Amino acid sequence: MLKSSxxxxxxxxxxxxxxxxxxxxIKSLLAYPAILVFWAVFPIFWFIxxxxxxxxxxxxxxxxxxxxxxxSGEYVPFIVIGAVLNSxxxxxxxxxxxxxxxxAYQGTLDYVLAAPCNKAYVLIGKALSESLSSTIFAAxxxxxxxxxxxxxxxxxxxxxxxxxxxxxxxxxxxxxLILAALSLMYKQSYDLxxxxxxxxxxxxxxxxxxxxxxxxxxxxxxxxPLTYALIIVRSFMLLGTNFSAVYFEVLAxxxxxxxxxxxxxxxxxxxxxxxxxxxxxxxH
Amino acid sequence: MNKxxxxxxxxxxxxxxxxxxxxxxxxxxAVWESNIKDWKIDFAYPVSFIRQLISPLVFLLPFxxxxxALVGGRYSPNLKQLVGTDDVVAFIFTxxxxxxxxxxxxxxxxxxxxxxxxxxxxxxxxxxxxxxxGQVLGMALHSTVHQILxxxxxFIVIYLTFGLxxxxxxxxxxxxxxxxxxxxxxxxxxxxxxxxxILKEGWVVSDSLYSIMMILSPVAYPxxxxxxxxxxASYLFPTAPALIGMRSFLIENYQPEVVGNVFLHxxxxxxxxxxxxxxxxxxxxxxxxxxxxxxxx
Numbered sequence: 001m002l003k004s005s006x007x008x009x010x011x012x013x014x015x016x017x018x019x020x021x022x023x024x025x026i027k028s029l030l031a032y033p034a035i036l037v038f039w040a041v042f043p044i045f046w047f048i049x050x051x052x053x054x055x056x057x058x059x060x061x062x063x064x065x066x067x068x069x070x071x072s073g074e075y076v077p078f079i080v081i082g083a084v085l086n087s088x089x090x091x092x093x094x095x096x097x098x099x100x101x102x103x104a105y106q107g108t109l110d111y112v113l114a115a116p117c118n119k120a121y122v123l124i125g126k127a128l129s130e131s132l133s134s135t136i137f138a139a140x141x142x143x144x145x146x147x148x149x150x151x152x153x154x155x156x157x158x159x160x161x162x163x164x165x166x167x168x169x170x171x172x173x174x175x176x177l178i179l180a181a182l183s184l185m186y187k188q189s190y191d192l193x194x195x196x197x198x199x200x201x202x203x204x205x206x207x208x209x210x211x212x213x214x215x216x217x218x219x220x221x222x223x224x225p226l227t228y229a230l231i232i233v234r235s236f237m238l239l240g241t242n243f244s245a246v247y248f249e250v251l252a253x254x255x256x257x258x259x260x261x262x263x264x265x266x267x268x269x270x271x272x273x274x275x276x277x278x279x280x281x282x283x284h
Numbered sequence: 285m286n287k288x289x290x291x292x293x294x295x296x297x298x299x300x301x302x303x304x305x306x307x308x309x310x311x312x313x314a315v316w317e318s319n320i321k322d323w324k325i326d327f328a329y330p331v332s333f334i335r336q337l338i339s340p341l342v343f344l345l346p347f348x349x350x351x352x353a354l355v356g357g358r359y360s361p362n363l364k365q366l367v368g369t370d371d372v373v374a375f376i377f378t379x380x381x382x383x384x385x386x387x388x389x390x391x392x393x394x395x396x397x398x399x400x401x402x403x404x405x406x407x408x409x410x411x412x413x414x415x416x417x418g419q420v421l422g423m424a425l426h427s428t429v430h431q432i433l434x435x436x437x438x439f440i441v442i443y444l445t446f447g448l449x450x451x452x453x454x455x456x457x458x459x460x461x462x463x464x465x466x467x468x469x470x471x472x473x474x475x476x477x478x479x480x481x482i483l484k485e486g487w488v489v490s491d492s493l494y495s496i497m498m499i500l501s502p503v504a505y506p507x508x509x510x511x512x513x514x515x516x517a518s519y520l521f522p523t524a525p526a527l528i529g530m531r532s533f534l535i536e537n538y539q540p541e542v543v544g545n546v547f548l549h550x551x552x553x554x555x556x557x558x559x560x561x562x563x564x565x566x567x568x569x570x571x572x573x574x575x576x577x578x579x580x581x
Contacts, residue, residue: 038488045495049504050350056505057351057360057372065356075354191332198335198342207346212353 014121021125022132025099029133039091039133040140044148047083050207051076051149069209072238080145081234082206084138085168089200089226091134092127092172093179094193099126100180119272120265123180127173134169157236160243164232167253171225174260181264181271205230225260228253314414318422319429326430340384340434341441347376347504348442358446366506367531368539373446378531379503381438382462382523384431385469386501390494392427393473395487396420397480416569417562420477424470454533461529464550468522471557478561478568482577502527522557525549 029036054063054075067073103109112122146153179193200206203213203221210221210231221227228249235241235249243250326333351372352358364370396419400406409419442448479489500514501523507515518524529546531538 034488038492042492042495045492045499048499050347052499052509053347053351053504054354056366056509057354057363059362059365063354063356066354068356069353191329191335195335198339202342202345208350208353212349 014118017115017117017121018125018128021122022129025126025129026132029129039087039137041144043083043087043090043137043141044144047079047207050079054079066209069211070234070238072234074238076149077151077238078234079207080142080149080151081237082230084142084145085165085226085230085233086200086204086206087138087141088134088165088168088172089197091137092130092169093176093196093200095130095134095176098193099130100183113272113276119268123177123268127176130176131169135165138165153237157240160236161233164229164236164250164253167250167257168225168229170257171229171253171260174257174262174264175225177264177268178260181267184268184271184275200224200226203227222252223256225253225256228256311415311418314412314418315422315425318419319425322423322426326426336430337434337437340381340431341438343383344377344380344438344442347380348373348446351376351504363506366508368537369535371449371535373442374448374450374535375531376504377439377442377448378450378534379501379527381435382465382501382527382530383498383503384435384438385428385462385466386494386497386523388424388427388431389469389473390476390490390497392430393420393424393470393477395477395480395490396423397477410573417474417565420474420565421470424473428466449536450534451536458530458533461526461533461546461550464547464554465522465526467554468550468557471554471559471561472521474558474561475564478565481568481572497521497523500524519549520553522550522553525553 055061058064058075061076062073063075064073066075066078070078072078100109103112113119115122142153145151175196179196182192199220203217204210204224204226205221206226210218210227213221232246232249232253235246326336351360355372358372359370360372361370363372363375367375369375397406400409400419410416439448476490476493483489500510500518500521502510502518503523507518507524507528510518525546528540529550532540532546
């Protein structure tokens with residue numbers, strides 16, 4: 001009985017940590033409304049050139065070559081879906097590593113890491129706040145795109161899409177945990193996260209089908225969780241397929257998520273111990 | 285303390301004023317030293333240096349691969365109808381090499397002041413007896429050379445992978461156009477660096493302006509696909525006339541979308557942007573110092 005009430009208290013405390021970390025990050029985001037508007041609207045401007053390029057090169061809204069490769073010749077929804085899912089990469093991948101780094105800059109990292117709680121819950125709070133903001137930004141971009149480019153969206157397809165987005169976020173959490181761990185140890189993880197961003201930008205099918213790449217690059221692209229998420233979501237939204245048609249991709253995404261999350265948590269705990277011992281936590 | 289006092293006079297710093305050869309030499313030295321300082325910082329972070337060198341190529345590749353996937357090959361009949369050439373690779377490459385230089389103006393120049401503030405060296409730079417614009421121009425010189433190196437790598441990789449059919453005799457006039465475009469872009473960059481003095485989150489403005497300029501510039505598509513209002517707005521920025529001018533010198537059979545003297549257009553834009561930039565920078569500089577906002581971020 002005593003043990004059970006103790007466990008309940010620990011659970012409550014941990015949830016309290018998660019909740020407060022979430023609230024702190026959201027407050028910090030709301031303190032800069034210009035940034036909020038920027039991420040909700042401006043990523044659309046980054047893919048408009050691709051849509052204009054399509055109009056110039058094929059003279060309409062459909063490409064026969066695209067249809068041969070992807071099953072759908074409509075390149076506008078292809079680009080929009082790619083850009084919206086890629087916005088999760090921009091916010092989650094850079095956000096988590098930078099979040100830890102920001103604590104160091106603001107001089108609060110020492111206090112966060114010295115707090116008598118499991119650091120995993122601090123990270124879960126950070127991850128949840130990044131997910132929440134990413135989803136708000138993605139929803140805003142998708143809504144503007146639907147209004148601007150006249151895309152057809154059925155609500156029925158949004159539930160499985162949301163499930164895949166959660167799977168994508170889990171994989172990105174794993175990667176960002178690895179980056180956060182490296183940020184603790186080597187401080188300048190910015191270059192590493194930018195380089196990973198470059199890899200995603202070229203090898204994942206954000207702007208073009210993965211089949212357009214050379215074979216070696218396709219193999220490389222298939223190690224990236226975003227590749228599977230894009231293939232699955234486009235199948236749902238553009239081709240109207242269901243889970244049975246893409247079960248292999250869903251399974252592959254799940255496996256990548258598990259590997260990345262395990263590696264991320266292990267690496268973060270290891271680096272945290274190491275930096276505590278070396279006394280370099282607050283260095284930046 | 286009495287101003288005629290000898291001790292007071294010894295503590296006075298005589299700032300060079302007026303436009304003469306000696307002052308110009310001193311300012312150019314300050315520009316050069318600012319440029320050298322940035323190269324030293326660059327070389328202190330070799331991974332970052334290499335990443336930035338290959339980034340022009342990384343950002344070009346999606347435009348190329350997407351273009352090839354859309355057309356299903358290298359030649360687009362629709363592009364031929366619009367501008368007279370059907371070579372997708374040459375069209376995108378000649379457009380995209382310019383985009384990096386817009387980044388130079390917006391990011392490197394615009395953020396030169398902001399970066400000094402982060403490093404905690406802005407106040408020290410501000411009290412040196414030299415023009416503040418000299419600091420910005422020094423950083424612009426560094427990033428222009430840096431971007432040129434990245435563009436050379438970009439050119440070599442694209443040439444070896446796809447092969448490029450460009451007119452050799454057009455390179456010299458194209459370089460002239462490039463120089464004029466850079467002049468106007470420097471003016472634009474000075475405006476952005478002034479914004480960096482007053483805005484806490486200046487990167488939002490810089491990135492927004494960069495995104496708008498990217499759409500208004502015919503980098504991966506001809507101006508003809510833009511709505512009329514956007515086409516007219518694009519003439520206010522140097523990239524549209526520069527890209528059209530450079531393509532007409534470099535690409536065989538290219539038919540320029542606009543008629544008129546590109547050189548004169550760019551000269552006028554350059555003068556206007558530089559003048560506007562200097563005025564905005566001066567006003568902002570005085571405002572920020574009067575308000576004591578120099579150290580705030």
